[in-house]
Amino acid sequence: MKLFGKLVNFEFRRFLPIYIMLLAAVFLLQAAGVLYYAFMVKSEITESVMKLGIPKEQFLQDNGYVSIGNILSSFLFTLPIVIAAVTIFIYVLFIWYRDWLGKNTFIYRLLMLPVKRIQLFFSKLAAILIFVFGLIAYQVAVLPALQVILKLIIPVDYRLDLTIQGMIRSFYYLKFLLPEKFIDFVINYGFGTAFVIILFTMILIERSYRFKGVFMAVFYGIGALILVFSPYILQIIVKGYFYETELLWMQFAIAIILSAVSVFFSNHLLNRKIRV
């Protein structure tokens, strides 16, 4: 167990430089978005209220209050989230392949560590989950800081400040990533984790059987996909007998079973089939 912690720490540190760059990019792009919005609105206020003499109340009626909530769905806010998501997705693949690729093949070292090899699997999975949750926590923490920028530029009379909950609720991606109900949280991340586990297994199939493995892995992936969506196929056959939530729970159960099967299979591959 102590070694598992060290493995996770090791995997975490290997991605840390890129991860820090990602976090910096999120802050810088979103801050740029806030600044752009703030200065644009400020110049509008100056134009309308100061120069043209339109009353403040009239302006607010026409334009609404200035709030960070207005830009949370803008390009500069969603772009870094998409960049981060894509980067982490690519890293889900690269977290394995980097150990085989290049002149220095680190996979020798990893496979020769005195730990059960499935722990390598779980340590990489844990690292990915830490990156995802870390990113979300960071985004939540950054929002009030961004609001401070707005506060510095826009006078209080024109502003509608949001609480953190308020900001999360008006941020489409965060609403999905941090659902209000705990059960939704479990379901979202359950599916996400299952997805990563199945992808890991596909990678290990390819790494074990190489060229032949590419086809086996694709087959495995498609099979898993069909199984997860099989409740909907069933729904068509029984002509809409199930409620939507029932279908979701069926999918969830299938995802959990698939994850368990994938972990067992990966364990087998790592112990018996993997090659350096």
Next chain:
Amino acid sequence: MDIRFDKREAVYIQVIRYFKEQIAIGELKSGQEIPSRRELAQRLKINPNTVQRAYKEMEEEGLIYTDGNKPSMITKETGRIKEIRESLIDEAIDQFVDRITSLQIPKEQVFDLVQSKLNELGREDEEKHD
């Protein structure tokens, strides 16, 4: 310490012969400490197990002895050392006689040849010393 090893002869036998020669010419003196198994292996660049075997045989032959955990030493029995010397001389003479008889050279000629060869070597030695 430098041995040119014959690749076709057991290394441990060559090590023993080397020790015998060194003892015979007095390079290794009675009661003198010899290197540890590891030291010798490292110096000769050979397997420590081989040195171990050579030492074991030498111990059995009474060439060296070991007192508890102390380093092994060359035997103090002067009789044994004399024996070693004699057996080496014997061996060399045997080999020489073997070769020379197969060439069918008359005895007198052999003596003459040996005499002049030894004189020649003696002169070379003297020149070197100058």
Next chain:
Amino acid sequence: MIKLTNIEKRYGRKKILNGVTFEADKGQITCLIGINGAGKTTILQSIMGLTPYQKGEITIDGEKLSPKMLEKITYIPDTMTLLPKMRIKDAFQFMDDFYQNWNGERAKEILEFFKLKEDERISQLSKGNTAKVNLLMGLAMEADYILMDEPFSGIDIFSREQIADVFSSHLVEDRGVIITTHEISDIEHLIDKAVLLADGAVKKEFMTEQVREEEGKSVIDVMREVYQG
């Protein structure tokens, strides 16, 4: 004792190992000899569980390979397996983190013996030094068995001498060593046992001192008989 019994390995339709059987004892240096492609590396990788085999059994002191066994047996591949951006001391830390049997003091001692610095980056090492660092990572483990893949290949003569010195030193004393090579002359007098391989099978297994003593043959003589006779 490391014991291989009838190891068979196929890759696709190609047979890589075709019933390999031999033993390597603790306290001895066993040398796997064969040209490239004879299956030497595959044998070492099979022992370490780094590549699958289809038939046969490998045991280490009677047990199959398991995580705890990896404290007892260590493998020195002929490629660098540390991360390029690591410094040597980072690699030491990595080993220290994960292995109970890692001997940091011995690692430093060998580092000094090889005249390397712990601040050097893995990516900056010359070929000879890469081989030395590889060797070091294995030797600094308090392992009963060490497997070395071609420790002499493609490196300069002085590095070779240094590495050869290791074999007669306390660093391998009382351990079981398996070493592969296609060039025996550097280490002919250092090994206890030779295992001659060809086409994925053991052609002959013999104790080197024994053939010298009983048959008056050098290792190369035996190789000539096996490979050309």
